[in-house]
Amino acid sequence: MMLTTGQAVASIAVMAAVTFLTRALPFLLFDRGDHPPRLVLYLGKVLPPAIIAMLIVYCLKGISFAAPGGWVPTLLAGGAAVLLHLWKGNDLLSIFGATVLYMVLVQGVFG
Amino acid sequence: MNRKTLAAAFPFTVPVLMGYLAIGMAFGLMLQSAGYGVVWAFMMSLTIYAGSGQYLGVSLLATGAPLPQVAFLTLMINFRHLVYGLSMLEKFRGMGVRKLYMMFSLTDETYALLSSARPPEGVEEHDFYFCVALLDHCYWIAGSVIGSLAGAALGFDTTGVDFAMTALFLVIAVGQWKAAGSHLPALLGAAATLVSLLLVGAEDMLLPALGIIVLVLTLLRPRLDESRPAQQARSQEVTP
Numbered sequence: 236m237m238l239t240t241g242q243a244v245a246s247i248a249v250m251a252a253v254t255f256l257t258r259a260l261p262f263l264l265f266d267r268g269d270h271p272p273r274l275v276l277y278l279g280k281v282l283p284p285a286i287i288a289m290l291i292v293y294c295l296k297g298i299s300f301a302a303p304g305g306w307v308p309t310l311l312a313g314g315a316a317v318l319l320h321l322w323k324g325n326d327l328l329s330i331f332g333a334t335v336l337y338m339v340l341v342q343g344v345f346g
Numbered sequence: 347m348n349r350k351t352l353a354a355a356f357p358f359t360v361p362v363l364m365g366y367l368a369i370g371m372a373f374g375l376m377l378q379s380a381g382y383g384v385v386w387a388f389m390m391s392l393t394i395y396a397g398s399g400q401y402l403g404v405s406l407l408a409t410g411a412p413l414p415q416v417a418f419l420t421l422m423i424n425f426r427h428l429v430y431g432l433s434m435l436e437k438f439r440g441m442g443v444r445k446l447y448m449m450f451s452l453t454d455e456t457y458a459l460l461s462s463a464r465p466p467e468g469v470e471e472h473d474f475y476f477c478v479a480l481l482d483h484c485y486w487i488a489g490s491v492i493g494s495l496a497g498a499a500l501g502f503d504t505t506g507v508d509f510a511m512t513a514l515f516l517v518i519a520v521g522q523w524k525a526a527g528s529h530l531p532a533l534l535g536a537a538a539t540l541v542s543l544l545l546v547g548a549e550d551m552l553l554p555a556l557g558i559i560v561l562v563l564t565l566l567r568p569r570l571d572e573s574r575p576a577q578q579a580r581s582q583e584v585t586p
Contacts, residue, residue: 251393257424261431279429288535294512338506
């Protein structure tokens with residue numbers, strides 16, 4: 236579904252405002268030496284891995300098992316990203332290597 | 347900010363230059379293939395300035411997500427920034443108007459640079475921080491504009507380039523997995539999202555998933571909160 240220009244601008248404005256808010260909030264709340272609530276510190280530590288796992292599942296929601304082309308490229312490229320990263324630990328190599336592999340698989344092999 | 351500060355800050359930012367050009371280009375390509383051209387790429391990178399947030403943003407724009415969902419998901423994916431700010435309170439103190447920009451530009455990478463980099467002899471500390479932040483922001487904008495233009499000009503088949511988002515999240519997850527004391531939050535995140543996907547379907551899966559995650563993590567706090575060991579919690583109960 237394509238948004239109208241106004242809707243897209245509104246979406247981007249919301250993303251910008253909320254992103255700024257998450258970055259500015261600690262300064263607004265705690266810059267006078269108040270101690271941050273423990274619950275906030277705790278959630279700040281345990282939420283990120285849970286959110287990233289959630290987003291990975293979200294990214295994989297389009298998988299279909301009806302044909303090999305619906306899941307094999309994702310499995311191979313996803314595995315490549317993880318293995319490359321465990322092996323070399325280089326963000327760019329892992330992301331680009333896996334993406335190029337995925338593009339070759341969906342366009343060439345299973346296309 | 348003067349030439350000397352710029353010359354001192356630039357070498358510190360080279361790793362981010364490489365990273366932002368590459369990840370920014372993938373963002374520009376993805377956005378282009380979702381039907382949004384170079385002006386959109388420029389505006390998003392100028393005003394939002396968040397790697398994983400903008401990758402998710404492409405998907406939110408492409409699926410026409412309603413504004414409350416856009417707001418909530420952006421909040422969640424950027425939740426980690428709350429922690430970054432807490433450790434920069436001292437560093438940014440006394441920066442005046444520039445502090446607004448320092449808060450705005452506190453990405454993962456700039457945070458990493460600012461927490462480790464020290465200004466060389468004879469360079470004013472706050473000028474140096476500001477310069478590092480500004481350079482990083484320029485790299486990010488440049489990367490996304492180049493990616494967008496390349497996607498439009500070369501006209502090659504970009505089918506599948508959106509896998510860069512999946513790969514980015516997998517890479518972040520591998521790093522978190524290695525550093526984490528407990529893998530429970532990550533496993534919970536995946537499990538809750540799968541449950542939500544099966545219950546409400548792909549369209550509306552994220553909000554229920556987030557609800558479950560926050561609720562269960564709050565309930566698990568006595569077990570997972572390492573900053574509050576059992577002994578300390580007990581002694582707090584005794585002391586009024």
